[in-house]
Amino acid sequence: MAAKPKLHYFDGRGRMETIRWMLAAAGVEFEEKFLEKAEDLERMQNDGTLLFQQVPMVEIDGMKLVQSRAILNYISTKYNLYGKDLKERTLIDMYVEGIADLNELIMMYSITPPGEKEAKLAVIKDRASNRYFPVFEKILKDHGQDFLVGNRFSRADVQLLEVILYAEEVYPSVLSKFPVLQVFKARISNIPTIKKFLQPGSQRKPAMTEEAFEAAKIIFKIK
Template structure:
């Protein structure tokens, strides 16, 4: 093994995308094992590589880590993106929890039946505008700092930007009534490592399409 983290997942976003984002923000190069067949998945199961028989799975520092939250917390702590003390970590966990809730609704969208997509999309936009984005706008307004926690760049900032961009793909003007989030989006996007990850040719994955959905269904035997 090269020493670089190795990510096991499909060629698509899903739960692995936040891990890709965080590694990119930390300036860490990584490799990927793209799952395309049921046989690949079953081989990982036979090898005991998947603790709970599921992906994402990341090989890092001699470990095979599963559970997305555990992987993200490990990377954030290892690369100093997890606050300076327990209080800051609690805030980061709380803010990340909110963005995760919103992102999970978006991640399920490609798997929704066609007749339910319009209603699901409305749910995404309503929750973004009325539940989640007002919280982050208020946080930025109340403390008047550039970042969400401790006036320094953390995992919470990385994931909020990811969530904003995911919603913008569904509604380009979603930040119309959130001026501080718009400034935040520009600021974080201009950080060199983030900027590079947002460029074509990076390991950021595209908006999920039907091929991605079918691959996931086939590999995981979701019918």
């Protein structure tokens, strides 16, 4: 039996979380090796484990993969979550890049100093409500299918649900004007592998707390 993928990162969301989502969506069990102190990261940097001296890193199929987009491309291709042809793959790439832009805003909000949070949240509300979610509402409405691309579950669906749930954490009514996205959220959340990942006790990580951020700053030597 093939070894389970092993994920190397700190015990938090960050740039590893979408990778966790993708493996979970594919029904793949994985192990995690958490960085707990700066020396853990330094050891990996010094022994040649990390190609570009940074995590996330995923051990899978005899490889030590770094760069989150490359990791996600490999996993989604391996587990048939990347469309059936070049056209579908290009659409998926386009959609997930937009999703990633919003995800990045929300990720940075969680580590924004208290005095700057209100302004950052205003940007998230504006971008989610007026730039990103209207696009996906229209895509789904015009496409007329259950999924974003073709009529098959793909990484685009996984990543859109992920960012919807993140946006709702900071702006609970964000989907109030998007009925098609509300239906999409319910449908994708009930796919068995996704439903399992959303249950308490899964390897899904909670939103970043100040305490967790301080621990991460020590590991990554962020001042």
